Amino acid sequence: xxxxxxxxxxxxxxxxxSARKVQVxxxxxxxxxxxxxxxxxxxxxxxxxxxxxxxxxxxxxLNRMNDxxxxxxxxxxxxxxxxxxxxxxxxxxxxxxKVGMVFQKPNPFPKSIYDNVAYGPKIHGLTRSxxxxxxxxxxxxxxxxxxxxxKDRLNAPGTGLSGGQQQRLCIARAVATGPEVLLxxxxxxxxxxxxxxxxxxxxxxxxxxxxxxxxxxSMQQAARVSQRTAFFHLGYLVEYGETGTIFTNPSDxxxxxxxxGRIG
Amino acid sequence: xxxxxxxxxxxxxxxxxxxxxxRARNAAERRFRMMGIAAILIGLxxxxxxxxxxxxxxxxxxxxxxxxxxxxxxxxxxxxxGDRDPEKLAKVTTLGYGKLIEASLEQMLADRGVDTxxxxxxxxxxxxxxxxxxxxxxxxxxxxxxxxxxxTFPALANGRVDGxxxxxxxxxxxxxxxxxxxxxxxxxxxxxEAGVIKTSVNWAFLTNPDASxxxxxxxxxxxxxxxxxxMMVIVLVLSLPIGVAASIYLEELAPKNRWTDIIEINxxxxxxxxxxxxxxxxxxxxxxxxxLPQSAPVVGGLVxxxxxxxxxxxxxxxxxxxxxxxxxxxxLGVGASKMQSIFHHVLPLxxxxxLTGTILGLARALGESAPLLLIGMVAFVKDYPSxxxxxxxxxxxxxxxxxxxxxxxxxxxFAERASGAIIVLLVFLMTMNALAIVLRRRFERRW
Ligand SMILES: Nc1ncnc2c1ncn2[C@@H]1O[C@H](COP(=O)(O)OP(=O)(O)O)[C@@H](O)[C@H]1O
Ligand SMILES: [Mg+2]
Numbered sequence: 001x002x003x004x005x006x007x008x009x010x011x012x013x014x015x016x017x018s019a020r021k022v023q024v025x026x027x028x029x030x031x032x033x034x035x036x037x038x039x040x041x042x043x044x045x046x047x048x049x050x051x052x053x054x055x056x057x058x059x060x061x062l063n064r065m066n067d068x069x070x071x072x073x074x075x076x077x078x079x080x081x082x083x084x085x086x087x088x089x090x091x092x093x094x095x096x097x098k099v100g101m102v103f104q105k106p107n108p109f110p111k112s113i114y115d116n117v118a119y120g121p122k123i124h125g126l127t128r129s130x131x132x133x134x135x136x137x138x139x140x141x142x143x144x145x146x147x148x149x150x151k152d153r154l155n156a157p158g159t160g161l162s163g164g165q166q167q168r169l170c171i172a173r174a175v176a177t178g179p180e181v182l183l184x185x186x187x188x189x190x191x192x193x194x195x196x197x198x199x200x201x202x203x204x205x206x207x208x209x210x211x212x213x214x215x216x217x218s219m220q221q222a223a224r225v226s227q228r229t230a231f232f233h234l235g236y237l238v239e240y241g242e243t244g245t246i247f248t249n250p251s252d253x254x255x256x257x258x259x260x261g262r263i264g
Numbered sequence: 265x266x267x268x269x270x271x272x273x274x275x276x277x278x279x280x281x282x283x284x285x286x287r288a289r290n291a292a293e294r295r296f297r298m299m300g301i302a303a304i305l306i307g308l309x310x311x312x313x314x315x316x317x318x319x320x321x322x323x324x325x326x327x328x329x330x331x332x333x334x335x336x337x338x339x340x341x342x343x344x345x346g347d348r349d350p351e352k353l354a355k356v357t358t359l360g361y362g363k364l365i366e367a368s369l370e371q372m373l374a375d376r377g378v379d380t381x382x383x384x385x386x387x388x389x390x391x392x393x394x395x396x397x398x399x400x401x402x403x404x405x406x407x408x409x410x411x412x413x414x415x416t417f418p419a420l421a422n423g424r425v426d427g428x429x430x431x432x433x434x435x436x437x438x439x440x441x442x443x444x445x446x447x448x449x450x451x452x453x454x455x456x457e458a459g460v461i462k463t464s465v466n467w468a469f470l471t472n473p474d475a476s477x478x479x480x481x482x483x484x485x486x487x488x489x490x491x492x493x494x495m496m497v498i499v500l501v502l503s504l505p506i507g508v509a510a511s512i513y514l515e516e517l518a519p520k521n522r523w524t525d526i527i528e529i530n531x532x533x534x535x536x537x538x539x540x541x542x543x544x545x546x547x548x549x550x551x552x553x554x555x556l557p558q559s560a561p562v563v564g565g566l567v568x569x570x571x572x573x574x575x576x577x578x579x580x581x582x583x584x585x586x587x588x589x590x591x592x593x594x595x596l597g598v599g600a601s602k603m604q605s606i607f608h609h610v611l612p613l614x615x616x617x618x619l620t621g622t623i624l625g626l627a628r629a630l631g632e633s634a635p636l637l638l639i640g641m642v643a644f645v646k647d648y649p650s651x652x653x654x655x656x657x658x659x660x661x662x663x664x665x666x667x668x669x670x671x672x673x674x675x676x677x678f679a680e681r682a683s684g685a686i687i688v689l690l691v692f693l694m695t696m697n698a699l700a701i702v703l704r705r706r707f708e709r710r711w
Contacts, residue, residue, distance in 0.1 A: 068596060070519055097599035107590035109609060119608075120598035170594070177598055 016041040016181060016211045017062060017085075017099075022076035024057050024066065031057050035076070035237045037230055039181065044203060044212045046226035046243065048219060050258065053232040055215045059183050062213065063099035064092040080181070097124050100174030102184040106166035108158035108173070113150050116158040116169055117141060120177035136176055143209075144172035145202050164195025171202065182206060184214040188221065200225050219259060223247050231255045318686050325684025328466035328481065329426040330418035331392060331455065335368040337404060339412045348408045361404075362397040365389070365419060376458045381447055390444065391452055393420035395475065395482035421461065423481040423677040425452050429463060432676060469684060473646045474661065474669075480677030483670070485685055487645050491561050491660030492630060492692075494652060498565025499572050499629050504622055506569075507576030508611075514577075515584040516606055535574035542571050543635030551639060558640035559659035561649065567639065568629040575628065579621020583614035616707040623700035627693050633664035641665050663689045 015038040024032035032054040039045050039062075047055040057066070064085065066072040078085050085095055097120065108116050117137045120126075127133040137154070141147040146168040150161070158169050167187055174182055184203070188196040203212055203225050216222050222229050223243060230240040231254075239246060239255045250256045277283055282290070341360060345352050366389050373380055373388070380388060396419035403417070404410055420426075424444035427433035435446045455461045472484025518524045546567035550556045556563050587610045595605035611618075636642070642665050649658035661669075663685060670682035 063597070065593070065596065068592075068602075093599050093601050095599075096597060101593075101597040103590060103593055103597065105590055107588075107594040109591065109594060110613065119595075119600075123598075123600055123604055123608075173594075173598060 014041045015039065017078065017080045019058075019061070019079075020077045022058070022061060022074065022078060024054070024061060024075075025073045026069070027071045031235055032061075033235045037237060037240055039211055039213055040228060041211055042207055042209070043228055044207050044214060044226040045228040045230065046222035047213065047215045047230050047232060048217070048222050048258075049232035049238075051217065054235045055232050056185050058232070058237075059101075059185055059213060059215055062181065062183055063096050063101055065096075065101065067092055094124075097177040098179055099181045099183060100177060100179035102167070102170050102174050102182065102187050104186040105190050106163055106170050108161070108166050108169050110157065110159050112155045113141075113158045113161070113169060114154040117172050117176045120173060124177055126177065140172040140176035141169075143175050143206065144168045145198065145205075146172055162195070164191050164198060167191060167195065167199060168202065171199070171206075175206070179210060181211045181213065184212065186215050186217060189217065196221075219247070231258060233258070318683050318690070320683075321680060322683025322685075322687045324430045324432075325469055325680050325687075326466050327430070327463055328468065329421040329429050329461060329463050331369075331421050331461050332416065332418045333365075333368050333372045333460070334414050335364055335400065335417045336414040337411045338364065342404065342411050343408075348411065350405070350408065353405060353408055353411075356401070358397040358401055361401045362389070365392065365397055365400060365417075372460065373455070376460060378451070378454050378458050378460065381451055383447060383451055387445070387448055388451065390448055391422055391425050391455075393422050393479055393481045395479045396420050399482075418462070418464075420481050421452075423479070423675065425449070425461075426481050427677055427680075428452065429456070429461070430680075432680065469681070470688070473648060474644060474666065475646075476644075477673055477675065480673075480675050480681060483678070483681050485663065485666060485688055487648055488661040488663045488666035488685070489688070490649055490655075491564070491641070491645075492663045494561035494649065494656055494660065495565040495568055495662060496626055496630060497652070498562065498656065499568045499626060500622070502565070502569040503572045503576050503625065507573050507622075508580050508618060510573075511577050511580035511584060512606060512611070515581050516610070517602070531574050531577050535578060538634075539571055539632055540634040540638065542567050543638030545570070546635060547638050557657055557659070559643045559645065559661075560657050561660050561662075562656040563639045564636050564641055564660075564662060565656070567635045568632060571632065571635070572625040572629045575625035576618075576622050579625070580614065580618045583617025583621070584610060586617065587613045616704040619703045619707070620700045623696050623703070627696045630692060630696070631664055631689065633662070633668055636662050636665045637668070642669050644669075663692070 017039040019035055019037045019039075022032060022035040023030065035054075035058055037045075037058075047059065049055055057072075060066045061074055061078060062085075066074055074086065080095075080099070084090070109119065111119075114137055117140050118133055121133060121136050127136055138147060138151075141150065146165060149165060150156075150169075158166065161169060167190070171182075171187075188199050191199065200221065203214065206212055214222075214225065226243045228241065229243040229246040231238045231246060231250075231252075233254050239250060239252045246255060247259060250259060339346065341364065342356055343353060366385055369388055369392070370385055399420065400417055403415070421429075422444065424433050424438065424441065425448075428438070428444075428449050429452075433441075433444070433449075435449060438444045438446045438449050452461060468482065469484045470489065471486045472482055473487040475481075475483035514524060514528065546563055550563045550566055551558055556566075591609050591613065592605050595609050596602070600608065641660070641662050643659060643661075645659045645661050647659075649655040649660045667682050667685045667689065670678040670685065
């Protein structure tokens with residue numbers, strides 16, 4: 001399986017986003033220290049590490065969701081396609097249309113399935129007619145592998161779906177704005193094994209269209225879905241490389257301890 | 265399984281026979297249950313007593329005794345010039361109309377063969393309200409075409425006569441009363457038998473303005489209801505947007521620091537300030553400093569707005585807080601701006617709570633009397649305020665204050681009116697509470 005990944009990896013070496021010397025402070029708490037990462041295009045990157053090590057914090061730097069936390073302060077440089085996303089001229093609202101996010105707990109809007117998916121395109125003015133919007137909704141739901149299950153009840157409330165369906169609805173909602181990067185913060189932690197398998201399969205399909213960054217506490221999941229893995233520990237990015245290498249031949253003793261279950 | 269339980273419970277104790285500890289615990293539970301039921305019964309009893317007393321005293325205010333008669337509106341008396349000129353018509357005072365009524369009354373009693381027991385015309389006129397002549401005059405002035413015709417006019421009966429048929433006044437009390445004599449009441453009984461005196465629904469109670477001490481039978485809530493309605497409009501229009509805007513700012517936008525903490529504490533304190541203090545503030549600020557008119561709904565509305573704001577802010581902030589943060593994240597995550605996340609998602613979800621809080625705040629404001637007393641809304645107002653917006657500056661009364669001022673009057677007929685006014689107030693309050701519940705249900709289902 002890892003060998004197959006190696007061949008796939010060879011095609012995509014272009015960095016979609018790159019972070020250099022990123023520091024994050026929550027008030028006086030220095031939560032993220034000197035993080036350097038290149039997120040590759042059309043690749044699934046997994047962030048692993050013990051809880052509280054800063055995985056979510058870093059993920060939220062990538063779409064500037066940390067702006068909404070009053071105490072958070074971000075330093076360093078994060079670029080997307082060569083543009084500094086923390087430039088004062090960048091509107092985080094537009095950035096977030098390009099860098100979509102899926103959260104740990106499925107959080108559909110308490111509106112219809114259709115309205116959930118249509119919301120992003122509507123506020124960004126991505127479609128010009130109802131027909132166009134219908135089409136975006138359908139393709140997004142198809143990409144999220146949810147279309148067949150909900151096509152007959154698009155007006156039913158999104159909150160009435162099962163947990164796994166809700167999470168795929170959230171993925172469809174994120175996909176609908178046509179993102180270039182999709183951030184997922186432990187997207188399967190609230191799901192049962194079957195729903196988890198569906199979402200994992202989906203992540204693998206989405207990789208053909210954009211980069212996916214996934215935070216996970218399950219090393220098996222990281223190994224299953226990602227091509228690249230970053231290991232965080234106590235706010236430091238300890239090791240970053242090919243998933244196969246990280247899991248079979250880590251170069252840092254801390255990574256090895258974590259993978260073998262000695263830190264956690 | 266059974267073995268495990270049997271092992272855990274000491275062998276001497278049976279499962280069937282409760283031991284002393286269990287019995288004591290069960291008894292304690294029973295006692296607590298009884299106390300709870302007793303507490304609820306006391307509460308219910310208080311409510312029932314209140315309602316029974318208010319309804320018992322006040323329901324009769326919604327019925328009124330009238331003396332119905334045919335009055336020929338003699339053009340020679342009412343319109344000497346014969347040109348129906350309103351200015352000249354207005355020159356005929358209530359005295360003139362009183363004479364018409366007196367003549368018609370005597371004529372009718374003679375026609376119907378009612379024994380007047382030797383009462384003089386003046387004494388017979390004493391059966392009628394002092395307001396009757398003025399009512400007839402108003403009727404004619406409003407419709408001068410009536411002159412020359414004979415109209416059927418339901419004249420208000422005197423408050424004592426009204427009270428007699430409602431059981432409030434008896435022959436014994438009439439004997440001690442300078443306003444009515446037992447002989448007059450005997451005539452009234454005969455008139456009732458002859459079908460001249462009738463009792464019907466008292467719509468005038470809801471529409472008439474207040475009346476003077478001597479005319480309780482014509483006193484109504486019209487001005488008070490209008491005044492209260494005007495004030496509620498002002499309170500709603502001012503406090504809802506201000507309260508919601510303040511809450512959104514404090515809850516969603518303001519930095520969390522010492523200043524916002526202080527503001528928060530003070531808003532909570534403001535909600536606990538006694539209402540009379542708001543009245544003093546309004547007197548000093550709106551009337552003495554800004555020079556707004558006394559007794560005006562605009563001042564009442566402003567002071568009630570000040571009182572309602574903290575309630576609305578607290579309710580709104582609580583409902584905003586209750587919206588899960590994940591909804592905000594979801595909106596921001598797809599690239600909604602802060603404002604869009606608030607107005608598209610958070611506010612609609614908080615709306616049922618906000619509306620409920622607002623309506624309950626309004627209900628509290630509607631029943632508030634203390635601050636209105638201080639700004640002069642207790643004054644005797646007989647003229648309806650004009651329509652808004654000018655009407656906001658005209659003198660008016662308010663429902664709770666009307667209750668207060670009627671209870672201050674000597675004539676027991678006003679006690680009946682006061683209870684009637686309480687019923688009207690309660691009906692408004694219950695309607696508002698019901699509306700709050702209906703709105704909340706309606707909104708909650710709308711995903
Ligand atoms: N909103 C916040 N305010 C203050 N501190 C935070 C906040 N979010 C995270 N932190 C702190 O930052 C550190 C990293 O947290 P996080 O990124 O959530 O870890 P992970 O996702 O890896 O479990 C932790 O010490 C946590 O306490
Ligand atoms: Mg996390």
